[in-house]
Amino acid sequence: MNGVVVDVVWVGASAGVIAFDRPLIKYLSRHKTIAFWQYEQTLDEASSFTGALELLHKYLEAQEPIHLIGHGASGVVALLYARLYPDKVKSLTLLSVAAQPAITWHTHYYTQRKLLPCSRQQILGQMVRTLFGTRLPFHTQAFVALLDRDLETSPNPHSLYELVRVPKGGVNMPLLVCAANDDVIIDRRSHAQWSRLLKLDDRLWRCPDGKHFFHFFYPEQVGDELLQFWQSIVPAMKLTA
Numbered sequence: 050m051n052g053v054v055v056d057v058v059w060v061g062a063s064a065g066v067i068a069f070d071r072p073l074i075k076y077l078s079r080h081k082t083i084a085f086w087q088y089e090q091t092l093d094e095a096s097s098f099t100g101a102l103e104l105l106h107k108y109l110e111a112q113e114p115i116h117l118i119g120h121g122a123s124g125v126v127a128l129l130y131a132r133l134y135p136d137k138v139k140s141l142t143l144l145s146v147a148a149q150p151a152i153t154w155h156t157h158y159y160t161q162r163k164l165l166p167c168s169r170q171q172i173l174g175q176m177v178r179t180l181f182g183t184r185l186p187f188h189t190q191a192f193v194a195l196l197d198r199d200l201e202t203s204p205n206p207h208s209l210y211e212l213v214r215v216p217k218g219g220v221n222m223p224l225l226v227c228a229a230n231d232d233v234i235i236d237r238r239s240h241a242q243w244s245r246l247l248k249l250d251d252r253l254w255r256c257p258d259g260k261h262f263f264h265f266f267y268p269e270q271v272g273d274e275l276l277q278f279w280q281s282i283v284p285a286m287k288l289t290a
Contacts, residue, residue, distance in 0.1 A: 055112065056081040057279075060119035060127040062101050064089040065199025070120060072268035080276055081116075088126070089202045101126050101204045102133065109137050116279055120144040120264060122153045122205045131220045140223040140282055142275055145235050145261050148242035150215040154180055154196075154234050154261060155205045159212060173197055179233050180261040219246040225278045227271065229256040229263035252278060 059074055061067045064087065077083050086108055088101045105126065109115070117138045119127035124146035131138045147153075154176060161172050170193060177185070177192040185192060206213045224247065228240040243253055254274050256263040264271045 054082065055084045055115055057083040057116040057118060058109065058112075059083060059085045060105065060117065060123045060130075061085055061087040062119070062123040062126045062204055063121055063199050064202040065195045065197070066121070066262070068195070069262045069265040073264045073272055076268045076272040077275065080272075081279075088204065090204050091202075097206050098126055098129055098204050102130055105130050106134060106137075109134075112137070114139040116140045116142065118142040118144070118275070119146075121146065121261070122155065122203045125150045125153065125215065126204065128220065129215070131222060132218070135221040138220070138222050140225070140279060141220050142225045142227070142278065144227050144264055144271075145229075145232060146226065147235050147239040148246060149217055149239070151213055152234070152239060153205055155200065155203065156212055157234055158196075158200070169197070182231075182260050184266065217246065219248065219251070223278070223282045224248070224251040225254065225275065226252070227254045227256065227264075227274065229259045229261070231258045232261050232263070234261050250282070 057077065059070065061070060067087065074083060074085060086105060088104060090100070114137055117127045117131060117140070119125070121144070124143040127141060128143060128146065128150055131141045157179070158172060158176055161167070161175070162169070165172065167175075173193045173196045174189060176196055177189050181192065226240070226243045228235040230237070240253065240255065247253070256267055256271060259266040
């Protein structure tokens, strides 16, 4: 990271939808030194989290422990990394990640493709409404193109042939798990299941609305919640130093 001391690393393993992370990253950068790590899988690679995890570790191996954050499938990569390398992660923040981490918007897409006599583009059009509602800053087809790209470049291991599962569980470091009240993908039940996996100082937080990409619509509200979480763990870390 060119000698720069970084506070926060945002995991970006969903190239198709990274634009929706930018408002929150911009807001957080006013308060913290934040780096954005991006991974984009090629069409010739096997679809799995392994390659992304290896590259993320190479990126972070010389770095001091950082606050790690990710949304959706990127959050799953961050979660798996925190489990593999707990000494590298100061805290973990997950946005729109279910207690069963394999549940992503991709899961819902492939399920609908199996159940409905619709084309890929038709299902993606329906997914746009599911993920964003009616508050679209640009035309629906532009969102369809972004989701289509995310299906091709995200390391999620789902396919029409098989929906995989990822082991449930928490992490050793402080954990904040955020979702929106009106998110159909990570609904209240999926979010509440985290409560069985949390440590004493871990947190669950729900944004009033905003659906699956709530952090895009409410960057300041979400950002303030993250900043409070990071601030709350500083005294505890100093006491153990």
